[in-house]
Structure formats: structure tokens, C-alpha cells
Amino acid sequence: MNVLFFCYAYFYARWQLSRIKKPHVTIFGGRHTQKDTEYFKFAHTTAKRLVSIGASIITGGGPGIMYAALCGAIAAQKSYSAIGFGVTGLDVEYTESCGAPTIFLPSYGLRKWFLIQYSEAFIIFPGGIGTLDEFMEILNLMKIKKMKKKSIILFGKAHWYEIDVWIRKAVEQYYVAADIADYYEITDDIEYLIAVTQKSIATNK
Numbered sequence: 001m002n003v004l005f006f007c008y009a010y011f012y013a014r015w016q017l018s019r020i021k022k023p024h025v026t027i028f029g030g031r032h033t034q035k036d037t038e039y040f041k042f043a044h045t046t047a048k049r050l051v052s053i054g055a056s057i058i059t060g061g062g063p064g065i066m067y068a069a070l071c072g073a074i075a076a077q078k079s080y081s082a083i084g085f086g087v088t089g090l091d092v093e094y095t096e097s098c099g100a101p102t103i104f105l106p107s108y109g110l111r112k113w114f115l116i117q118y119s120e121a122f123i124i125f126p127g128g129i130g131t132l133d134e135f136m137e138i139l140n141l142m143k144i145k146k147m148k149k150k151s152i153i154l155f156g157k158a159h160w161y162e163i164d165v166w167i168r169k170a171v172e173q174y175y176v177a178a179d180i181a182d183y184y185e186i187t188d189d190i191e192y193l194i195a196v197t198q199k200s201i202a203t204n205k
Helices: 003-018 038-052 065-076 108-117 129-143 157-172 190-203
Strands: 024-028 056-060 082-087 102-105 121-124 151-155 184-187
Touching: 003 082, 003 102, 003 108, 024 038, 024 065, 024 108, 024 129, 038 056, 038 065, 038 151, 038 190, 056 065, 056 108, 065 082, 082 108, 102 108, 108 129, 121 129, 121 190, 129 151, 151 157, 151 190, 157 184, 184 190
Parallel strands: 024 056, 024 121, 056 082, 082 102, 121 151, 151 184
Antiparallel strands: none
16 A cells, blocks of 8 residues: 555545544444435434534445434534545445545545544444444453543344343453443433433543
């Protein structure tokens, strides 16, 4: 990868991110989520509600939950309320964003870094391997104290149930720290999700 291009992409993304107001909340979720599904509608509503109470949304630059989050944010405030980070060659087919800026970065790792490092809370909707990877990355950074503890809300009890069981079994078998399951919450309640996120924002200002 060309070093100059990488540096340009990084600083351009930083500049674009600086244009949306703080605090930032990151919304993760599956790119294959269809527009007529409940989770798509919940992601749209969540982003809209968060922007209406003063937060801005960071998400990926692709379809599915990411698109729902960007559109929800823009529906609440037409500009400077959300930003999407795509990956060159991965999200190349994606063009819709409801008017929110979408920045394409040269690597998946850099995209993940922006989604994690600049946020005061994380909301994770159902998704696949990429979404699970992002969840585990956040857990690990908090565990090794490379990032201060922030709220992680997994939305969709049915989807996240078995992941929760796996983590708790790993705790019982001493593979992970005993308090790791306290780092996240699972809910189907948007009102609770909003309340927890607001508290995390206030704590991490």
C-alpha cells in the first residue's frame, strides 16, 4: 500500500470526522440487513433518536444497518450529524448515503480504528463475521485497558443469545476474565438502549 495515500486517507478522514459534532456514537450491524426488516427500522429509529438528543452517528459506509443508521441521522438533522466509513474495494458498489458523507479508507483495519477510537458508546445490531469481529475487538481493547470502559449495547436478544452463552461459558472455564460479561448489555428495548447510551455519553465526556 502506498504510504502517502494511506496518510492522506487518514488525515482526510480525521478532518471529515471533525466536522460532525461530539459526542459520537458508533452503530455496527450487518450489511445484508434488508430495508423491510425490523432491525433495519430499529437502527434507523435509534440513529434518529440519538441525533435528536445531541449525538452524532459514526458507522460503516455500506448498505444494511449502516445505511439505516446514516439515513436515521440525516432524517433528524440534515447535515453534520453522521459519517460513514467504507473500505475501498469492499464497499465499492455502495453509493446511497441519504446525504451523509461517506469516506472510503484503504484498509479494513483503518476503518475499524475510526469506528472504535472516536466513539463514546457502541450499539451493535445483528450482523455477520465482520460485526462479531468489531464487537470482540472492542471487548479486547477494554479488557487489556487500551480503551476506557464504554457502553456496548447489543440489540436483538434472539440474535446475540448464543454469543452471550459462549462468553459466559468461557468465563466459567477461566478462558476470559470473570467480569467480561459485565462489559456489554443485550436488549430489545429502544428506550433502554437510548437511556444507557445517554448515560455513557455523559460519563465519557
